[in-house]
Amino acid sequence: MSAQIIDGQAIADEIRTNIAAEVARFQAQFGYPPGLGVVLVGDNPASAQYVRMKRRACESAGMKSVGHILPASATQAEVEAAVKALNDDPTIHGILVQLPLPPHIDEPTILSMVSLEKDVDGFHPINIGRLAMKGREPLFTPATPTGCMVLLERMGAQLEGANAVVIGRSNIVGMPVALMLMKANATVTVCHSRTRDLPEIVRRADVVIAAIGRPNYVKGNWLKPGAIVIDVGTNQIDDPTAPRGYRYVGDVEVATAQEVAGAITKVPGGVGPMTITLLMQNTLKSAWRSVGATT
Ligand code: GUN
Secondary structure (H helix, E strand, O other): OOOEEEOHHHHHHHHHHHHHHHHHHHHHHHOOOOEEEEEEEOOOHHHHHHHHHHHHHHHHOOOEEEEEEEOOOOOHHHHHHHHHHHHHOOOOOEEEEOOOOOOOOOHHHHHHHOOHHHOOOOOOHHHHHHHHOOOOOOOOOOHHHHHHHHHHHHOOOOOOOOEEEEEOOOOOOHHHHHHHHHHOOOEEEEEOOOOOOHHHHHOOOOEEEEOOOOOOOEOHHHOOOOOEEEEOOOEEEEOOOOOOOEEEEOOEOHHHHOOOOOEEEOOOOOHHHHHHHHHHHHHHHHHHHHOOOOO
């Protein structure tokens, strides 16, 4: 069997075209665009690159983007002041605090400070708490897990009653995507670095979400034939034949996995572009909500 390869970039581009049209409609109606505020602390190159890409994507869709770029030496009070300024700015509809924050910054306090109505990253404890509870709806769900769910929908995954295995339990991906799969009535198993017999567990999965951050970790012979595989990993590996001396691979060994899976996402060009797209969609949703509309 040769798996269908899912092009997340193409799906993201299609959704972004719709977002740009909606942004234009918002701008025409209210005379100002939806606005995203970003807080970046420190000089982690990957975080800086993500933030640049998020801001550029918003601006190319016609949204406003405001950045509070603080040095690694920023104090707790300075980071709190940046969040407060964005909370108080009526032209900002979504706030993103790029994670991880430097170790001396109290992350739970910062994430709790983000105005619930502007929490487009969905990391405010009330939004995450609502995601975890039956019968409650968060105002926003985190971008990467939501991107995974949109890809699953596009891949035709039947989640009701399906066995879904999530590999990784991070606050940013593994934990929230497990909660979202549960809300979609899948039977969810969350695996992590201390899980025993991981290949045996993965073999039972109709849907696999790999978000463990280890290059080529999940092998094709771990998969159930026909499984739908979402590869969230973006791991930099050395490659002397690549123009920059390195390239990115996912958490799944694609060469062996595509012989067994029914469908699998690309890396790069799979989940990554979807993350940015869902952040834009949440910001647009927040802007419409701020004027009392739901679309
Ligand atoms: N760091 C890595 N991914 C993310 C994300 O989706 N949101 C935030 N805020 N930080 C991240």
